[in-house]
Amino acid sequence: MSSLYFDHAATTPLRDEVRAAMEPCLHGNFGNPSSIHRWGREAAAALDGARARVAEALGATPGEIFFVRGGTESDNLAVLGRTRRLVVDGHPPRVVVSSVEHKAVLAAADAALHGSDGVPATLRVGVDGSVDHDALADVLARGPCVVSVMWVNNETGMILPVPEIAARVSGSGSTFHTDAVQAVGKIPVRVDQVPVDLLTVTGHKIYGPRGTGVLFVRTGVEVAPLVHGGGQERGLRPGTEDVAGAVGMAEALQLAVLEQEAERTRLAALRDGLESRLGTLVPGLRVNAGDAPRAPHISSLGIPDVDGGILLGALDLEGVGASGGSACDSGAAKASHVLTALYGQADPLAALRLSLGRATTEADVDRAAQVVARVVERIRSGGVDR
Amino acid sequence: MSGGVDSSVAAALLVEEGHDVIGVTMKTFCYTGTGDHGKTCCGLDGIADARRVAVGLGIPHYVFDVEADFTRDVIDDFVAEYARGRTPNPCVRCNSFTKFQDLLRRGRALGCDAIASGHYVRMDRSGPEPALLRGLDRRKDQSYFLWGLPRDMLPLLHFPLGSLTKAEVRERARALSLATAEKPESQEICFVPTGDYRDLLRTRLGSTHPALEPGPVVDRTGSILGEHPGYAGFTVGQRKGFGGGFSEPMFVLEIQPDTRTVVVGTREELFSDALEVREVSWLTDPPPEGTTVRVQLRYRAADVPAVVTGCGETLDLRLQEEVAAVTPGQSAVVFADERVLGGGRIMDARRNAPRSVLQS
Numbered sequence: 001m002s003s004l005y006f007d008h009a010a011t012t013p014l015r016d017e018v019r020a021a022m023e024p025c026l027h028g029n030f031g032n033p034s035s036i037h038r039w040g041r042e043a044a045a046a047l048d049g050a051r052a053r054v055a056e057a058l059g060a061t062p063g064e065i066f067f068v069r070g071g072t073e074s075d076n077l078a079v080l081g082r083t084r085r086l087v088v089d090g091h092p093p094r095v096v097v098s099s100v101e102h103k104a105v106l107a108a109a110d111a112a113l114h115g116s117d118g119v120p121a122t123l124r125v126g127v128d129g130s131v132d133h134d135a136l137a138d139v140l141a142r143g144p145c146v147v148s149v150m151w152v153n154n155e156t157g158m159i160l161p162v163p164e165i166a167a168r169v170s171g172s173g174s175t176f177h178t179d180a181v182q183a184v185g186k187i188p189v190r191v192d193q194v195p196v197d198l199l200t201v202t203g204h205k206i207y208g209p210r211g212t213g214v215l216f217v218r219t220g221v222e223v224a225p226l227v228h229g230g231g232q233e234r235g236l237r238p239g240t241e242d243v244a245g246a247v248g249m250a251e252a253l254q255l256a257v258l259e260q261e262a263e264r265t266r267l268a269a270l271r272d273g274l275e276s277r278l279g280t281l282v283p284g285l286r287v288n289a290g291d292a293p294r295a296p297h298i299s300s301l302g303i304p305d306v307d308g309g310i311l312l313g314a315l316d317l318e319g320v321g322a323s324g325g326s327a328c329d330s331g332a333a334k335a336s337h338v339l340t341a342l343y344g345q346a347d348p349l350a351a352l353r354l355s356l357g358r359a360t361t362e363a364d365v366d367r368a369a370q371v372v373a374r375v376v377e378r379i380r381s382g383g384v385d386r
Numbered sequence: 387m388s389g390g391v392d393s394s395v396a397a398a399l400l401v402e403e404g405h406d407v408i409g410v411t412m413k414t415f416c417y418t419g420t421g422d423h424g425k426t427c428c429g430l431d432g433i434a435d436a437r438r439v440a441v442g443l444g445i446p447h448y449v450f451d452v453e454a455d456f457t458r459d460v461i462d463d464f465v466a467e468y469a470r471g472r473t474p475n476p477c478v479r480c481n482s483f484t485k486f487q488d489l490l491r492r493g494r495a496l497g498c499d500a501i502a503s504g505h506y507v508r509m510d511r512s513g514p515e516p517a518l519l520r521g522l523d524r525r526k527d528q529s530y531f532l533w534g535l536p537r538d539m540l541p542l543l544h545f546p547l548g549s550l551t552k553a554e555v556r557e558r559a560r561a562l563s564l565a566t567a568e569k570p571e572s573q574e575i576c577f578v579p580t581g582d583y584r585d586l587l588r589t590r591l592g593s594t595h596p597a598l599e600p601g602p603v604v605d606r607t608g609s610i611l612g613e614h615p616g617y618a619g620f621t622v623g624q625r626k627g628f629g630g631g632f633s634e635p636m637f638v639l640e641i642q643p644d645t646r647t648v649v650v651g652t653r654e655e656l657f658s659d660a661l662e663v664r665e666v667s668w669l670t671d672p673p674p675e676g677t678t679v680r681v682q683l684r685y686r687a688a689d690v691p692a693v694v695t696g697c698g699e700t701l702d703l704r705l706q707e708e709v710a711a712v713t714p715g716q717s718a719v720v721f722a723d724e725r726v727l728g729g730g731r732i733m734d735a736r737r738n739a740p741r742s743v744l745q746s
Binding site: 047140306307309312313314317378379381 | 416449450451491494495496
């Protein structure tokens with residue numbers, strides 16, 4: 001049985017270079033960066049170095065980079081922490097999110113408004129990747145709020161018009177956060193070119209270690225911490241720092257940014273090849289958000305006349321690792337809120353997300369397309385209805 | 387694979403026998419928001435246990451979301467039956483529809499050609515047609531739940547535990563170091579997390595539904611003896627819930643939903659010797675009229691001899707010995723010795739013999 005990992009949008013394996021960069025921090029350089037002795041000093045230096053490298057990769061200054069424990073935490077800190085800060089300053093809590101955000105942002109937005117009368121406002125995103133700018137202008141006119149719009153959608157690969165939105169929010173008195181978890185390393189992400197206030201990155205989507213993340217906080221933007229303790233990360237994320245994680249994250253990010261342009265071209269060609277093969281082999285196939293600008297690594301497919309959960313199981317049995325809609329905590333396939341937002345509640349097509357990565361080759365794409373076609377055909381002939 | 391010891395050992399035995407096995411947990415009910423993720427077999431803990439066992443056995447494992455099918459075929463029926471004043475058996479419905487038919491349909495798409503489960507029943511393949519037999523461990527025997535399987539599915543079914551006792555199964559589980567070896571039995575209805583099915587009825591029917599409104603308690607002569615808080619809370623044969631003040635214990639004899647009446651009487655009045663069975667399904671050719679069979683009228687009850695007095699869309703049975711508390715909604719399962727012939731849902735039970743005969 002072949003082994004074809006097509007789930008790089010879910011997570012990626014650790015790169016050898018990243019492992020090598022982390023290694024010293026796991027053994028010799030193990031100190032606590034807050035300690036005044038040599039061990040502490042060396043650990044602090046490693047952490048400072050990692051911060052500087054992350055800042056450089058994103059076009060930020062080191063003081064704007066905060067290490068946190070993953071993308072979800074970073075999103076929460078941005079949306080919830082920034083809203084709490086606005087409330088401390090005497091503003092009512094107001095949050096605006098796009099209709100295709102990750103659950104981390106949606107849930108943080110709900111939490112930010114918990115106890116108030118309001119609910120998060122939603123900016124509708126079209127299948128072409130467009131955002132309702134008039135609705136945004138309306139919201140901004142009503143006073144300070146936190147706007148969170150992801151840069152690249154994790155289920156469809158759709159690129160959202162973050163530079164335009166950032167420009168509109170900038171100077172309006174509101175705050176703009178973008179979840180760039182799926183964007184870094186795939187498209188250019190520079191905070192010195194796009195005026196975002198807050199930006200989220202995670203390590204494990206770019207061949208870095210799991211449980212590492214960064215929140216970029218533009219100088220002058222204040223965020224309330226969600227975790228309380230010592231003064232680490234300038235009080236925004238207390239807790240003894242994961243130095244090895246930060247170093248690994250920095251190495252992974254720097255490599256991802258360095259290779260972004262070449263990898264984007266390569267992956268886009270592979271993805272286009274995959275979609276054109278599948279378009280021929282699988283009758284009725286729809287490429288989700290196919291007309292929107294897209295990041296190169298994600299292909300989201302709508303397939304008629306199959307059960308999504310069965311499809312993923314059947315693909316696994318054939319050695320193909322893929323995703324459907326967002327997985328619920330039980331592991332059963334559930335309808336995706338993103339595809340529902342784009343195609344409506346009654347969309348009869350099963351969702352299949354194939355996401356490509358560094359190791360994906362043209363031969364892999366060929367084989368995956370053939371396996372998908374064969375499995376879909378078998379399910380259809382088996383008469384499994386949805 | 388529910389995550390319990392039985393299905394875990396069944397999977398292990400199949401792997402030992404060299405089968406190409408795929409583990410599946412069917413998610414039948416969403417526990418989100420019930421605050422109870424572990425108590426029953428198909429909660430999240432059950433799924434995690436099943437997955438851990440599957441990984442240990444080196445087999446794939448998938449979670450099939452069958453909530454929509456299960457709600458339609460099992461929960462909706464459960465609620466409707468209580469509203470009709472009957473006492474449903476959801477496990478029979480689940481085995482008739484969800485556990486095998488829905489699973490097979492999905493399994494076929496994965497390339498599977500058979501279904502196995504951890505039920506304590508046996509398949510005898512020595513005859514011209516496979517025969518479903520009682521489990522060897524009579525205390526665990528689950529054949530009562532399986533009469534509603536489609537006959538043409540029998541060749542596809544495998545029950546690796548049918549010849550083992552529960553103690554042997556636990557021993558196997560320990561020998562295999564299965565994560566679930568010491569897991570307690572699940573007894574409660576899996577979709578009633580609170581343990582009180584009336585909570586579910588209130589949610590599904592609304593608390594002002596006639597089945598949940600007070601009504602009269604009467605005796606066989608029609609004399610009103612008191613009031614009950616809602617007939618859906620009662621089942622035929624039930625003794626509790628009428629307070630004291632009677633010269634002898636009183637039991638529920640009948641529920642009359644049209645008038646919300648619960649009829650009670652003495653233990654002696656509970657006995658029947660004839661019953662009418664509907665929604666009949668056969669795993670063999672139907673027995674002709676006049677055949678003497680054995681019939682089981684409740685899970686864990688002993689079977690009793692009966693004569694088939696009518697066999698068509700409705701099955702009529704004359705019991706050779708009187709049985710107490712024959713309950714509409716429960717299954718009547720027909721056996722020839724150990725073999726399940728078929729069954730159906732009890733619609734009505736009667737007493738044909740004169741009282742004096744029954745008393746003798």
